[in-house]
Amino acid sequence: MNQQLSWTTWLAEGHVSVPVILLKHYPSFNLNEEECMLLLHLHTFIEKGNAFPTPEELSNRMTITATKCFSIIQKLITRGFLTIEETSVDGVRQENYSLFPLWKTIMDKLETDQRQTKLEDTLQSQTDLYTIFEQEFGRPLSPLECETLAMWIDQDHQSTELIKSALREAVISNKLNFRYIDRILFEWKKQRITTVDQARKQGEKFRQTTATSKPEQMQETAKTKKVPFYNWLEQ
Structure with missing residues (x-):
């Protein structure tokens, strides 16, 4: 019976969703453990319908005094992680804590990290591309060739693949x-080929066509010169 009561109490308390990104990266936001925990408790109070808990209420859930809670709240407001908003219910003015600045900070970090990752991937991809070209050509690329490579990527928006x-x-x-x-x-680009698979199939198609016509071409000429698979420059 006591166990059933404990489970009922536990379930009645409910659950609160906590952004993992906050737990993983709060030091990068220059938040310490006390500040992060206080924000989580504020989040819990707001989720439960109490949007303006007192420092005493927060202190009862933490190991710091109400005075310390109040001091941390002031710092969080000053640093832009927390705001106090005023609302009016039936003509009665009320104050509420808003964690919107915190969530916005987290979202901004996610977007910044994604842009940084994409930039690093792009730079790495371009570096690999230059290396592959130099390996195939068997020499360092000239400044003009490097400029052409950059033009394909930046101006023509061709993928490295x-x-x-x-x-x-x-x-x-x-x-x-x-x-x-x-x-x-x-x-x-003119044929709207945008994927590696499309390019491969197009190349195979041209080589098959050339291979079929090759015997006829050899009969028409007495030369033993090797016929290229497909001369794109003649198109």
């Missing part, structure tokens, strides 16, 4: 030069 695919087509066709690769990318 699609540029790698164009490089592969140039290698297969034995036409390893930037003008040829640029023409491949131009043709793909």
Whole structure:
């Protein structure tokens, strides 16, 4: 019976959703443990319908005095993590704590971290791209070639993966030069090819067509010159 009563009491207390990002990163917000715990208790009070708990009520749930709670609240307001808003219910003015500034700070951090991660990924991808080109060409890229690579990415908005695919087509066709690769990318853009899979299928299609017509071309010429798989520059 006592166990059933304990479970009933526990369930009646309910649950409060706590953003994990706050628990993981509160030091990066320059919050210490006392400040973070006080914010969590404020969140709990607000969720339970008490939007303006007193320092004494907060102190009863913590190991610090009411005076310390009041001091922390003032600091949190000054630092922009907490605000006090005024509302009117039936003509009676009421004050409420708002954690909106805290949630906004968390969201801003998430967005900043995502942008930073994306930027780092982009820079790493571009670095890898330059390395791959230098490996295929067997030499360092010239300033003009580096500028062309940057133009494909920044101005033409080509993905690094699609540029790698164009490089592969140039290698297969034995036409390893930037003008040829640029023409491949131009043709793909004109044909609305935007994925590596589409580019691969297009390359295979052209090579199959060329392979089929190759015997006829060899009959028409007495030369033994090797016929490229597909000459994008002639398109």
